Amino acid sequence: xxxxxxxxxxxxxxxxxxxxxxxxxxxxxxxxxxxxxxxxxxxxxxxxxxxxxxxxxxxxxxxxxxxxxxxxxxxxxxxxxxxxxxxxxxxxxxxxxxxxxxxxxxxxxxxxxxxxxxxxxxxxxxxxxxxxxxxxxxxxxxxxxxxxxxxxxxxxxxxxxxxxxxxxxxxxxxxxxxxxxxxxxxxxxxxxxxxxxxxxxxxxxxxxxxxxxxxxxxxxxxxxxxxxxxxxxxxxxxxxxxxxxxxxxxxxxxxxxxxxxxxxxxxxxxxxxxxxxxxxxxxxxxxxxxxxxxxxxxxxxxxxxxxxxxxxxxxxxxxxxxxxxxxxxxxxxxxxxxxxxxxxxxxxxxxxxxxxxxxxxxxxxxxxxxxxxxxx
Amino acid sequence: xxxxxxxxxxxxxxxxxxxxxxxxxxxxxxxxxxxxxxxxxxxxxxxxxxxxxxxxxxxxxxxxxxxxxxxxxxxxxxxxxxxxxxxxxxxxxxxxxxxxxxxxxxxxxxxxxxxxxxxxxxx
Numbered sequence: 001x002x003x004x005x006x007x008x009x010x011x012x013x014x015x016x017x018x019x020x021x022x023x024x025x026x027x028x029x030x031x032x033x034x035x036x037x038x039x040x041x042x043x044x045x046x047x048x049x050x051x052x053x054x055x056x057x058x059x060x061x062x063x064x065x066x067x068x069x070x071x072x073x074x075x076x077x078x079x080x081x082x083x084x085x086x087x088x089x090x091x092x093x094x095x096x097x098x099x100x101x102x103x104x105x106x107x108x109x110x111x112x113x114x115x116x117x118x119x120x121x122x123x124x125x126x127x128x129x130x131x132x133x134x135x136x137x138x139x140x141x142x143x144x145x146x147x148x149x150x151x152x153x154x155x156x157x158x159x160x161x162x163x164x165x166x167x168x169x170x171x172x173x174x175x176x177x178x179x180x181x182x183x184x185x186x187x188x189x190x191x192x193x194x195x196x197x198x199x200x201x202x203x204x205x206x207x208x209x210x211x212x213x214x215x216x217x218x219x220x221x222x223x224x225x226x227x228x229x230x231x232x233x234x235x236x237x238x239x240x241x242x243x244x245x246x247x248x249x250x251x252x253x254x255x256x257x258x259x260x261x262x263x264x265x266x267x268x269x270x271x272x273x274x275x276x277x278x279x280x281x282x283x284x285x286x287x288x289x290x291x292x293x294x295x296x297x298x299x300x301x302x303x304x305x306x307x308x309x310x311x312x313x314x315x316x317x318x319x320x321x322x323x324x325x326x327x328x329x330x331x332x333x334x335x336x337x338x339x340x341x342x343x344x345x346x347x348x349x350x351x352x353x354x355x356x357x358x359x360x361x362x363x364x365x366x367x368x369x370x371x372x373x374x375x376x
Numbered sequence: 377x378x379x380x381x382x383x384x385x386x387x388x389x390x391x392x393x394x395x396x397x398x399x400x401x402x403x404x405x406x407x408x409x410x411x412x413x414x415x416x417x418x419x420x421x422x423x424x425x426x427x428x429x430x431x432x433x434x435x436x437x438x439x440x441x442x443x444x445x446x447x448x449x450x451x452x453x454x455x456x457x458x459x460x461x462x463x464x465x466x467x468x469x470x471x472x473x474x475x476x477x478x479x480x481x482x483x484x485x486x487x488x489x490x491x492x493x494x495x496x497x498x499x
Contacts, residue, residue: 023409038467039438040413238412238439304416305434308441327438328415357434357441 011056012150012213013220020234028121030057033236042235043242043330046202049231050156052223053240059123060149060210061116061130065140068112074279075133076106077262077271083108086174088182088197092262092270093118093126094281098289099258100265102126103250105199107184115195115210117151119252133280150216154223155206155243157373158230163207166226169194169219181205189219201240203247204373242327245336248298248369254309254324255296255338261289264340265296266368294321294340298370299354299363304328306335307354307361313339314353314360320345323354329370336370337363378471385493388445391471392487399448399484402475403435403466406497412437414466419444419455419477426450426479433476435466450481 009030011017017024022033033054035042045051063072069081078091085108093101102122107115118126123146130142154162160176163169168190172179176196179185184197192215200206211219224232241251250256255265262271262285271285301307306328313321321341329336337354345352346365353360383391389407393400408414416436426432426446433444455477459465465474488496 035412038413040415040464043438242438304436305418306416306436328436330415330438 009057011054012216013054013056013152016217016220017054017234022234022236025237027057027237028119030120032057033234035236035238036234039236039238039242040330042233042239045231045233046156046204046235046239046243047331048157050154050158050162050206050227051202051233051235051239052220052227053153053155053235054151054220055153055208055240056150056213056216057120058151059118059120059126059144059146060151061118061127062143062145063114063116063130063140064112064143065137066112067137067140068114071134071137071140072106072114073275073277074137075130076104077279077281077285078106079272079275080106080108080114085110086184086186088184088199090182090270092267093129094262094271094279094285095129095258096281096284098261098281098284098287100252100256100260100262101129101258103252103256103267105197107195107197109195122252129280148213149210150213152209152211152216152220152223153200153206154209154227154232155200155202155235156204156232158227158232159204159206162223162227162230162232163196166222168222172196189215189222194219201247201249202243203249203369203371204243241325242330245325245327245338246329246331246369246371248338248371250296250338251325261285261293264289264293292342292344295343295346296324296338296368297321297341297346298366298368299323299326299337299339299352300366300370301335301337301354301361301363303361304335305356305359305361307337307339307356307363311357312355313341313363314355315345315350320352331371338368380471381490383471383490384487385490385496386445386447386487387496388443388447389497390445390447392447394484397480397482398453399450399479399481400475401444401447401477401479402470403442403444404493404497405470407442408467408470408474411435411442412439414463417459417463417466417476419460420452422452422454424452426452428485435463444476446479447487448479448481448484450479452477453480454478
């Protein structure tokens with residue numbers, strides 16, 4: 001691999017975002033919309049009606065071959081051979097030490113075909129790791145299709161009705177009202193293949209639509225047109241971050257990293273130690289992190305001053321943890337944060353405080369997620 | 377809303393409106409836009425002494441924290457309680473209802489003109 005990460009890439013939807021008044025932020029070398037005016041309005045739209053996100057910076061890798069399922073059982077922490085065609089699974093790619101190279105969503109498209117979706121910032125490490133691990137699986141190919149595939153997410157309670165009303169979005173292999181969470185359907189948009197997953201990163205019902213880059217702008221416009229009158233608005237990465245934080249979903253580089261064991265992040269269930277055979281990281285995961293390794297917890301505080309990534313968590317004069325993500329929750333109205341803290345402190349119930357730029361604010365440990373949508 | 381071309385500015389993205397020996401201070405639309413939706417504002421109390429360049433307040437959005445630097449030496453004569461109660465005023469009307477503090481000053485430092493500030497932010 002001689003590719004070097006580009007530094008100033010733009011999405012195939014860039015012109016639409018500019019016309020829509022977006023402000024942009026650098027994200028993993030991409031210029032992506034951070035907001036179209038009000039990140040709070042975008043957040044609330046997703047909770048109450050719907051938001052449409054461009055997440056075309058995400059990486060898509062097609063894994064295929066007769067041994068593709070066995071390969072992924074070896075390369076990833078989960079048992080991908082156990083899922084059926086069109087099912088999706090959240091998984092982790094570990095290194096030999098048990099550290100997290102990336103968190104992924106894997107869609108099974110057929111007996112011998114899987115579609116792996118990685119974080120933009122981890123595209124090259126994931127492709128390199130999968131390619132290297134495929135060496136002992138002759139006939140398995142790892143094809144990085146990221147440059148050819150755009151990804152549009154429609155998230156929120158109105159998202160299903162919006163997709164159903166979208167012109168030229170047809171030929172669903174599974175009707176949307178029968179498509180379950182973490183399953184996907186084939187579809188076509190005006191003759192072009194689309195993969196529609198009932199997946200997302202907001203804590204709401206929603207869909208993610210994968211389409212070739214050349215048709216992405218037309219699909220975006222068709223979705224927006226179908227959403228007129230529903231409250232659908234374009235939403236940027238700022239609201240995506242507060243939405244996933246409320247939903248207790250980890251973000252690579254904040255809650256997850258090479259120095260994090262899955263169990264520390266509360267992702268022990270994502271690692272399948274019951275599956276037969278070896279997988280990369282297995283021995284380290286079975287040994288586990290050192291005793292007393294910090295664990296991820298949810299913290300809430302009163303008032304409106306939020307703890308932010310990097311702020312210390314203290315008890316008495318002792319620093320016992322660090323915040324990895326934090327914000328004033330737009331939905332809940334009080335500050336929420338995820339933090340790695342010493343497990344002994346959590347068990348002891350000692351009063352915890354967040355050091356917000358010199359002011360110690362009492363914090364309460366809560367079970368994640370902070371927000372869970374009402375069952376429908 | 378004040379006429380932005382007649383205001384003076386700091387490199388920390390504050391605007392200053394001078395009227396006699398009272399300076400009204402806020403943050404610019406550029407700064408408010410960069411912060412995103414403001415959800416919390418903390419301001420110095422009326423009567424506080426300010427030292428030019430010191431951090432005297434905080435403006436928090438959902439995603440980040442901005443600091444309010446005192447643009448002049450002086451004494452706070454009024455803090456905008458309306459903004460503390462409704463921080464979104466910083467976004468909706470940064471040069472008007474979103475003003476932050478009024479300061480009685482003794483001497484005005486050299487500040488940036490509108491033209492100079494516009495060049496600074498490249499817009």
